[in-house]
Amino acid sequence: xxxxxxxxxxxxxxxxxxxxxxxxxxxxxxxxxxxxxxxxxxxxxxxxxxxxxxxxxxxxxxxxxxxxxxxxxxxxxxxxxxxxxxxxxxxxxxxxxxxxxxxxxxxxxxxxxxxxxxxxxxxxxxxxxxxxxxxxxxxxxxxxxxxxxxxxxxxxxxxxxxxxxxxxxxxxxxxxxxxxxxxxxxxxxxxxxxxxxxxxxxxxxxxxxxxxxxxxxxxxxxxxxxxxxxxxxxxxxxxxxxxxxxxxxxxxxxxxxxxxxxxxxxxxxxxxxxxxxxxxxxxxxxxxxxxxxxxxxxxxxxxxxxxxxxxxxxxxxxxxxxxxxxxxxxxxxxxxxxxxxxxxxxxxxxxxxxxxxxxxxxxxxxxxxxxxxxxxxxxxxxxxxxxxxxxxxxxxxxxxxxxxxxxxxxxxxxxxxxxxxxxxxxxxxxxxxxx
Numbered sequence: 001x002x003x004x005x006x007x008x009x010x011x012x013x014x015x016x017x018x019x020x021x022x023x024x025x026x027x028x029x030x031x032x033x034x035x036x037x038x039x040x041x042x043x044x045x046x047x048x049x050x051x052x053x054x055x056x057x058x059x060x061x062x063x064x065x066x067x068x069x070x071x072x073x074x075x076x077x078x079x080x081x082x083x084x085x086x087x088x089x090x091x092x093x094x095x096x097x098x099x100x101x102x103x104x105x106x107x108x109x110x111x112x113x114x115x116x117x118x119x120x121x122x123x124x125x126x127x128x129x130x131x132x133x134x135x136x137x138x139x140x141x142x143x144x145x146x147x148x149x150x151x152x153x154x155x156x157x158x159x160x161x162x163x164x165x166x167x168x169x170x171x172x173x174x175x176x177x178x179x180x181x182x183x184x185x186x187x188x189x190x191x192x193x194x195x196x197x198x199x200x201x202x203x204x205x206x207x208x209x210x211x212x213x214x215x216x217x218x219x220x221x222x223x224x225x226x227x228x229x230x231x232x233x234x235x236x237x238x239x240x241x242x243x244x245x246x247x248x249x250x251x252x253x254x255x256x257x258x259x260x261x262x263x264x265x266x267x268x269x270x271x272x273x274x275x276x277x278x279x280x281x282x283x284x285x286x287x288x289x290x291x292x293x294x295x296x297x298x299x300x301x302x303x304x305x306x307x308x309x310x311x312x313x314x315x316x317x318x319x320x321x322x323x324x325x326x327x328x329x330x331x332x333x334x335x336x337x338x339x340x341x342x343x344x345x346x347x348x349x350x351x352x353x354x355x356x357x358x359x360x361x362x363x364x365x366x367x368x369x370x371x372x373x374x375x376x377x378x379x380x381x382x383x384x385x386x387x388x389x390x391x392x393x394x395x396x397x398x399x400x401x402x403x404x405x406x407x408x409x410x411x412x413x414x415x416x417x418x419x420x421x422x423x424x425x426x427x428x429x430x431x432x433x434x435x
Contacts, residue, residue, distance in 0.1 A: 008034040008350060011094060011115040013084045015040030015068055017047060018316040018335035019121035021408045024075045025343040031076025034350065037113060039096060040068055041083040046144050047405055048123070049332050052183055054147035055274075056190035057155070057198065061144055063422055066409060082108060084122070087288040089309055094118065117311060117346060120298060121339075122285070124317035124330055126179075127278030127295065133255035138275040141183060150274065154191070155198055157271055161211065162203040169269075171258040173211045176270035178252050178260065179277030180218035181226065182367050185235060187274065188216045189369040192242045215245040215268055217260065219277070222248055226329070227365055238369050279330050281318040293320045297327070302357035304342060315342055321358065328360045332401065336408075337361065366398040374398045 010026065012019050015038055023038045030036075044065040046054065053059035072079035086095030093112045100106055125142050128134040139150050154175075161173050175191055177184045196208045206212075216223065216239065222232040223239070223246060236246055251263040259269040280295040291299040291307045297320035299307050304321065306312045315338040317330035328334050341358045348355060368374045374395040406415045 009114055009116045010034055010036045010119070010346065011039065011113055011117070012037070012119045012121065013039045013094065014121035014123060014316070014318070015042065015045050015079075016121060016123045016316060016335065017332055017405055018339040019119070020045050020066070020068075020071070021336065021339040021405070022119065022121070022315070022342055023077045024071065024409055025339070026346060027072070027075035027077035029343075030347065030350065036077035038068065038072065038077055038079050039082055039084060039094070039113065040079065041081065041099065042144065043068060043081065044144070045071075047332070047402060049182075050402070051141045051144070051147040052187040052190055054144065055141055055150040055154075055187060056194040057151050058190050058194050061148065065144070071409065080108075080111075080113070082111065084120075085284060087118075087290075088112075089289060089312075092116065092118075092311065115311070117313070117349065119313045119315065119342060119346075120285075120318060121314065121316045121335070122282050122318050124279045124281055126275050127280040128275055129278060131252055131255065131275075134275050137255045137257050138178070138273040140275050141187070150272070153272060154195065158195065158198050158203055158206065162199075162205045168211055169258075171269035171271045173206065174213045174215065174259075174268075174270045175272045175274070176215045176217060176260045176268055177274045177276055178217045178255075179275065180216050180220075180223035180246070180248070181276065182224065182365070184216055184218070184274075184276040185223055185239065186368050187276065188214050188239060188244045189242060192244055213245065214243070215247065215270065217250060217252060217262075217268070218246075218248045219251045220248065224367060227367075231365075231367075235367060235369070242369075279317065285318060293327075302359075303345065303355040304338060304358050305355070313342060313345075315339060321360070323360050329362075331365070332405075333363060334360060336405065339408075366401070368395070368398050 012023050019038065023036060026036050044067050046061055046065050050059060050064060054061045068079040080096070081099050082096035084094050085097045088095070093114050096111045096113060098106050098110050099108045126140045140146055141150070157173060161168055177188050191214050195212050199206050199208050218225070222229065223236050224232045239246055252260055253263045254261040255273055259267050260273060261267050281297045283296050285296050285298055286292050290309065290312065293299055297318055298314040299320045300314050301307060302322060304313045304315055304319065306314060316335040321328040337360065338358060345355045366374060403415065
């Protein structure tokens with residue numbers, strides 16, 4: 001009796017925007033014929049560009065999170081909790097560390113997963129450039145847990161300030177955000193609004209105009225240094241009008257327990273410090289035997305295959321994909337494009353067809369200043385030149401990026417129903433999350 005041929009094993013490591021979109025597309029189209037496994041250390045997914053809204057309290061993460069187990073069940077792939085720590089290329093197996101609960105009890109043991117096609121999309125982390133005090137005193141926004149932790153500390157700081165009999169200390173209710181890229185700018189604008197809304201719910205012993213202060217610190221000579229100067233200028237004007245203090249052209253020498261010391265010697269008092277500067281891939285990627293660059297990204301060819309192994313691909317922020325004179329920038333639109341491209345290439349690979357090169361299409365960038373506005377620049381593919389957008393049109397385009405992600409994961413019917421339910425529920429909830 002002839003033995004049935006083994007099913008092709010596709011393992012995707014990392015359930016961020018790119019990895020989850022890829023697993024969902026593949027599961028829907030080829031999940032009946034191949035084995036698809038998604039390895040992810042978290043249990044739920046939230047679109048990373050939304051983390052600043054969770055941190056500020058303007059978005060309830062529970063309404064927007066996607067449960068990996070449910071998504072896998074509905075879309076014909078397997079979800080396995082865990083974090084990749086090693087790779088055996090000769091045996092084509094990955095090593096996944098044990099996972100533990102909050103009390104330290106083991107949930108899953110050390111495991112190995114075999115693959116025929118391996119796709120790594122483990123995202124990126126903040127790069128603190130070994131600045132003293134960052135690990136001890138600063139918070140980062142790299143995960144849902146980081147965002148929720150910051151939000152809880154922010155609400156606690158407001159309640160503490162309202163309840164105490166003594167005068168506020170210099171650092172109390174002061175927030176310092178280091179790094180004025182998109183994350184830093186968006187968080188500063190959201191916090192400037194949401195902290196005041198928290199106080200409006202009965203914490204009337206705190207004067208928002210006198211006691212609250214959000215400070216944004218950037219080593220470059222302007223905010224949003226990766227974007228056109230005109231966009232930086234407009235954004236800084238909007239932030240200043242909101243009341244955010246902006247310091248550009250200054251470097252942080254040290255993060256302290258009660259503030260930030262700048263390289264010029266100035267001390268900026270702060271109760272909460274957020275490090276949002278610099279990007280690097282997880283360091284474990286350097287120890288897999290694959291080629292990496294100076295910020296631990298996996299170097300890939302135009303097909304998104306790693307340079308040393310044709311069976312291993314990388315996408316998203318952890319991939320150094322050639323583009324123009326450098327590499328594809330770490331943006332959500334790049335992860336979305338690469339997920340769609342890899343979906344098509346995996347199907348070609350299964351059919352024995354040659355792979356096609358990935359070409360990044362830069363549609364520009366959008367930055368939300370919360371409810372106060374959205375600004376951005378679009379690449380002029382239609383009119384022949386780049387142009388700046390702001391106001392309602394820019395806001396609509398910004399929201400459409402998230403809707404595109406949701407549509408890939410859930411389809412139009414479910415997205416329409418969930419959007420309607422959020423609109424209805426918003427009428428019965430506080431304007432800002434209060435816990």
